[in-house]
Amino acid sequence: MSDHSLPDEIISEILSPALKIPDEVFCDTSDVSPFAKYSESTSAYLLVCKSWLRVATPLLYNTVVLRSKAQAKALSVILSGNEQLGQFIKKLRVEGGYGLPMHIILKCTPNVSDLFLSLEIYSSDNTNGLCKGLALINPARLILRDIEHLENKTVSQLSDALSKSITKWDRLCVFECSFPGQAVRAKKIVSSLTKSKLLHTVVVTEAYCLSWVYSKLKGCPLKVFRIKRQLGHRDRSYIPDNPVLMRLLKFTETPDVRNDNRALDPFFELPLIPPYLNTSFIPMASAPKEVHDRILARILYFALTVSEVANPIHRKLSLLLRIGLPYYYAQTTLANSSATSGFVSVLLKTPSLGPHVRSLDIQYPTQDSSGSIVVILSQTPALVRFYGYNSSNIGSNTLRKRPGISWAAFEALVKYSGSTLRECQVDVGAPSASASATIFDNLTALRILTYGSRTAFVDVANADGLPNLEELQISSGIPSLLAVLSQMELKSLRRVALLGDATGRGSETFIKVHGEKLTQLDIPHKILGTLNNKIFELCPNLRSLLLLACTPMQNPPAVDTLYSPRAVPSLIKLTFSLPYFHCDKHLIPAWERFFLEFEPKCLPNLREIENRVFRWPTSEREIKKSCWVRWAEMLSKRGIDLTDGAGTKWRPRLKVK
Known part of the structure; x- marks a missing residue:
């Protein structure tokens, strides 16, 4: 049999869009990590066949994002067993401390050129491995996320180790930061960058960091100084009157500021449209009136049936008025x-x-x-x-x-x-x-x-x-x-x-x-307790049931109200729209009892339970504390997915044994 397999180069071009992480996502320093998503892992592509595994492995390991201790430990084990994989890693994003495995990871990844570190580390985290490993790499770009500016011994150790390593990195030429102000560790890190005198590109998130960061780094051979977030009217006041800095500065403005500048700047004017040479030309002059009207009607149909159209038709255009008004x-x-x-x-x-x-x-x-x-x-x-x-x-x-x-x-x-x-x-x-x-x-x-x-x-x-x-x-x-x-x-x-x-x-x-004829029913859950018959006896063909709260801070429904003496194979989804807030600690035992007792043997095809009033946590610390994560993993053992208000189901994460 002839070999119909594709060359590795073609497979690589096919898989690259699916496995590649855009640089703007990798260096995102927003409050919520762009990787706080609960979707299928891209590593699933490696399981398709041997050729995909061979080609996709370098693509997958090119950019590595670590968001939990379990991920860090798993990666350290993999790299320890196969040193070649560590050679593939060029970009490394670390969103926590993650303990001693980080030392092994950094030891096995000598080719890291882009390093992202989060300084939002709690006292319970361990940065020993990260501190020891920073001296083993030599990145060309450093991105720091430090929005909340936590103060504790653990983060102080990391900032000290980082400042020390920066002075030894002889390739570091790009620095990006999201410092909230002139904190002690921020000044210390920026000062260590000054000593190296290698930076040519600096990126700050906010305009108010511009003056003090530039004053520290102006001795470096800077070529570009960029503000990541769009500038509004107030932000312009943070830009100093410094001609040298202005030549380096790159930024974008919010639409309202751009429009103001457009009104003042003659270069923003639209180009003039040259007059048509044949001034006596009449469109469709030789066409019959029926054709004339149909063409104009079709044009006006698309122009006037969209919601954005708000300007009245000029009264002098009698033909357009006659044909266009019905569509308008x-x-x-x-x-x-x-x-x-x-x-x-x-x-x-x-x-x-x-x-x-x-x-x-x-x-x-x-x-x-x-x-x-x-x-x-x-x-x-x-x-x-x-x-x-x-x-x-x-x-x-x-x-x-x-x-x-x-x-x-x-x-x-x-x-x-x-x-x-x-x-x-x-x-x-x-x-x-x-x-x-x-x-x-x-x-x-x-x-x-x-x-x-x-x-x-x-x-x-x-x-x-x-x-x-x-x-x-x-x-x-x-x-x-x-x-x-x-x-x-x-x-x-x-x-x-x-x-x-x-x-x-x-x-x-x-x-x-x-x-009996209903497939979807939305009702307040208080009704369930007032019915003489169970809801699934009255509605045996439901595919979806939504239970609403009439007042805030209501307990979940009693489990027996969702019981049916006969199987209800049609039901696929059960939805709660019951207000729940993290401060409502007294509701947790009621929900805990509901999920423990909810064994829907009468609902054999129930695949999803959605609660519309909460969202999945986005950090390892929040995940540990979340009772909804615990309940989701409890339901998954029964073949039921728990989804949040965005319709995202919980996907179990790696755990440290």
Whole structure:
């Protein structure tokens, strides 16, 4: 059989983008490390085949990032057993002390050219290995991260060893730092750099470090002095009036400063466009009127249907006005009462525009005392989407309470656009008297409804009401609303969120009637304890269940409320949106008890539990203290991933045995 394998050079070009760490990421000195991510390790590429292992190993070891003691120990063992691997390491980022293994690592990596060290080291850390090993390397670039400026014996030992080693490094020509000020160790490290007189590039994070760092290093053969963070108006005051420094200085400015400079600097002006030589040329002069109109209509469609378009069309361009107005108003947003009044005038003056309006978004509180909204809705009979308030997304327990549209406006919406409306998010003011439940009969195309109202309904609802409704969110309402919805078949309903005060009497009846067809349910977890039946008995086909907190600092639900006498194979994800803060120590025993007792034998396919109100810790110190890490590893043994509010699942880290 012929050999169809690729040459190593081609494989290297393919794998390099996946394994290479960008330099700006490697030298990032932000508060949170850019490597504090819980994604699949790039070392997995080495397991694909032998050729990938052979080619990818040098690429993988070119840049090494150490973020825990276990990683440092594992790397020291690997390098001790294979000295050749240490030759590949060119960039080394060390985000802690990590004990004696660091001495072995530095001893085995003589080719390190870029060294990143974090001076944010706690007294419990051990820097002995790092201190001993610094003299064994000779980097060309040094990056220091020292934002919090911790003071303890351990970090003092490291800064002393670093200052001593810098004087012996004869290749060091680039220095980057994030010192918060003129601290003792910062001055000591910078002074040791002055003695070597080799630096040609200096990078500081903030502008306020510029003066004192330059005053210490001006004796070096500097070529570039760069400020990493963008400069605002206030930062310009930190730049000294020094012509020598200004020739070296490199920085970028925030957009507001750049715009100010652009207005003052003639070099920022746009180039002049030369006039067209044929002044009598008329575009498409020989084309038929139908072709003429269709081409312009297509151009204006793309220009005027984007949200950024805010400038009115010039009135003198009658052709563009005639063709473009329908596209301009197809997606209309009313940000204030002035915009509403103007839109009313446009519709009354040009009634033919009304049927072209497909989406209407009212972004300000309105009680419609003038009746303007009713007029608009009566003139726009083909709405597909209507947003009557800043609604929350399905699944969120944070609702922005604000005055809704009047009941008369809602009646107009249903009357004129009921057959075309597919999505409606609205908070409706209650009428002076009870309303008829048959109003929902006209919403024959509606698929998504987010509804809040104190309206009391009378009459019996039509069982065929809302035939295409797939997603329902009720943010507020009295029991008669749930009673009306319980009388409907709602054959297409799949996703439901009962939020706010919409979870009182009538919620159990609604869930009993429609529970079997639901695949997603969002409810306050207090409801679980009030149901006569278990939630999975009422909703046996759920794929996702979201439990919300109605008040802060609520305990997790009781485990038995999530029990089912029959298996529920459909459930894949369980989500909690229950506020949890590190200061709420009294909640830890309740969560501990929940995760210990939660053995979901009735949920054989549950793969994920998400808690939306916390994020995974980003440092080794925080990880040690985190109870959520402990619970995540407890659940992983049962085949369940615990994810944070960003949807990131916890990945177990290396541990020191």
